[in-house]
Amino acid sequence: MKKELLSLVKYSTLGVAAIATTAQASTDYGPAVYRPMSGCSKWYTTGNGHIFNVIHDMEGYYASTISYLNSCSSSASIHYLVNGKQDATSDYPAGEISQSVREANYAWHAKCWNTWAWGTEHEGFAANPAWYTTAMYNASGLLQRHLCDVSGKLKDRNHIIGHDQKRISAWVTWVNANYSMDPVCNSHTDPGLNWNWTTLMNVVNPPVTTVIIDNSDAGFSASANWLTGTSSTDKYGADYRYRGTAALSDSASWTGSPAGSLTAYCWYPQGANRSSTAPYIVTHSGVSTTVPVNQTIGGGTWVSLGAYTFTAGEDIKLSVWTTTGFNVMADAVKWQ
Numbered sequence: 001m002k003k004e005l006l007s008l009v010k011y012s013t014l015g016v017a018a019i020a021t022t023a024q025a026s027t028d029y030g031p032a033v034y035r036p037m038s039g040c041s042k043w044y045t046t047g048n049g050h051i052f053n054v055i056h057d058m059e060g061y062y063a064s065t066i067s068y069l070n071s072c073s074s075s076a077s078i079h080y081l082v083n084g085k086q087d088a089t090s091d092y093p094a095g096e097i098s099q100s101v102r103e104a105n106y107a108w109h110a111k112c113w114n115t116w117a118w119g120t121e122h123e124g125f126a127a128n129p130a131w132y133t134t135a136m137y138n139a140s141g142l143l144q145r146h147l148c149d150v151s152g153k154l155k156d157r158n159h160i161i162g163h164d165q166k167r168i169s170a171w172v173t174w175v176n177a178n179y180s181m182d183p184v185c186n187s188h189t190d191p192g193l194n195w196n197w198t199t200l201m202n203v204v205n206p207p208v209t210t211v212i213i214d215n216s217d218a219g220f221s222a223s224a225n226w227l228t229g230t231s232s233t234d235k236y237g238a239d240y241r242y243r244g245t246a247a248l249s250d251s252a253s254w255t256g257s258p259a260g261s262l263t264a265y266c267w268y269p270q271g272a273n274r275s276s277t278a279p280y281i282v283t284h285s286g287v288s289t290t291v292p293v294n295q296t297i298g299g300g301t302w303v304s305l306g307a308y309t310f311t312a313g314e315d316i317k318l319s320v321w322t323t324t325g326f327n328v329m330a331d332a333v334k335w336q
Contacts, residue, residue, distance in 0.1 A: 029146055031139070032080060032097040040072035044106040047115030050151045051179065053144050053160045054110050054119045055200075057132075057191040062123040063091065066098055069121070077107040082140045084123035084131030095135030097143060103150065110163060112185035118147050126192030137196065141203025148204070155204050162195065163188040209262070210336040213254040215241050222252035222330060229329075232269030234300025236332040240268070245275055245324050252330035255315040257283075263307045263336055264316060268329040270299025275326040281317040284308035292322070295329055302334055310335065 026032035058065045062083040069078050083096040101107040109119035120140060124131025144160050153159045158174055165171055166184045175183040213219040214237045226241040241252055257264075264282050268274075274295035282289045282305050291305045305316070316333045 026099045028099060028103040029080075029097070029143060031142070032099040035066055035070065035098045035100060037070035037072065037077070037100060042072075042075070042077035042108055043101050044108075044115055045104075047106040048179075048181070049116070050103070050106075050118050050147070051153060051159065051181075052113065052117040053147050054113060054117045054163055054165075055140075055144075055161065055191055055195070056109065056119060056121045056163050056188075057124050057126055057195070058121050059125055059190065060123075061087070062096070062098075065121060065123070066100065070100055076109060077101050078109045078119045078121045079103060079107050080118075080120040080143060082120060082122045082136050082143070084133050084136045093135075094133055095139035097139055103147070110186055110188075112182050116179070116181045120144070122191065126190050126194060129194035129196075132191075132195060134199075137199045138203055141200050144200070145204045155201075157197065157201065160201070160204065162197075163190045164192065206260070208336060209258040209260060210334065211256055211258050212332060212334045213256055214332045215239065215252075215330055219256040220252070220254050220330075223250055225250055226252055226330060229269075232271065232299075232329075235269045236267040240329055240331040242327045242329050243320050245320050245322050245326050245328060247321055247324070249319070249321065251281070251317040251319045253315050253317045254333040255313065257310040257312065257314040257316075257335045259310055259312040261307070261309045264305040265302040265334040265336065266293060266305055266316070266318075267302055267332040267334070268293075268295050268299050269331060270295055270297055271327075271329075272296060273327055275322055275328050277322045278328045279319040279322050280305050281319060282306065282308060283314040283316070284310050285314075286311070290319075299329075305333075 024034045026034040066081055068074055069076055079101045081098045083092050083094055086094050106115050107119050108114055110117060122136055148155045172183045216237055222241050226243045228239050229242050230239045266280055276294040276296050277292040278295045280291045280293055318328055318330045320328055
């Protein structure tokens with residue numbers, strides 16, 4: 001397909017006018033614009049399952065490639081297309097996604113891989129990474145994540161592949177061991193060595209951010225009424241703070257959550273004189289949720305306080321306001 005698409009360069013001045021089909025919202029993937037072909041059906045309705053997401057570059061420009069692939073005179077088709085740059089005021093925004101073929105079908109974009117794969121075309125040229133923009137990687141990464149969620153396949157480089165994937169011998173061996181698809185039937189070299197797989201995959205699988213704050217770290221605060229203890233062997237770090245329960249406001253606090261969808265945890269040394277309803281107050285996106293924790297058991301490990309969406313810099317507090325006659329233990333917390 002790339003050899004055919006090279007001819008698109010001469011049509012690049014057509015810009016937005018090159019797209020003749022009517023735009024509408026995609027029902028497969030909300031952020032995409034559905035721009036289907038008209039007058040022909042260049043796809044298979046049955047296949048071997050959408051096991052792979054094939055990454056292509058257009059060797060051309062976004063608007064004219066949509067026009068070309070939606071033309072009944074061409075023998076190629078694609079599920080999705082992603083714009084790299086807004087080359088002129090009349091061009092579409094960087095990162096815009098168009099859908100041409102429905103996800104349920106099998107587009108014609110990768111020879112013998114067609115009945116195994118979805119395909120996504122990206123504006124630009126393998127020899128010139130200028131069109132491989134942050135907007136493109138962000139848009140395509142979220143799209144590839146969506147496709148893996150739909151197929152139930154792992155979000156990894158065995159399943160999210162380049163049209164040139166046969167150059168990776170370990171992948172060829174893996175396909176031969178697991179599928180009947182021919183991994184070397186394609187001769188194409190896109191998206192090429194300038195394509196940044198790390199950037200794309202970090203959008204597909206955002207790196208896990210873990211923040212731990214111990215009672216001795218910056219970010220922890222408590223009044224002088226919270227005493228320091230060292231004798232419990234299941235503590236986190238060198239020591240911990242503790243205070244007797246009472247009907248008053250005097251919380252220990254850990255401040256410094258990262259942003260994102262994360263799980264909050266607490267760590268404490270357990271004991272018979274601990275509160276069975278130690279009230280941890282988790283602040284997330286400006287809302288507070290109180291989680292009672294039984295500190296008589298489960299100490300010396302990370303105990304979940306629940307999964308939430310956090311904005312950066314939020315806190316977890318441990319209140320003393322619960323059933324009197326016990327101690328609450330303020331040791332460490334974690335967001336992960």
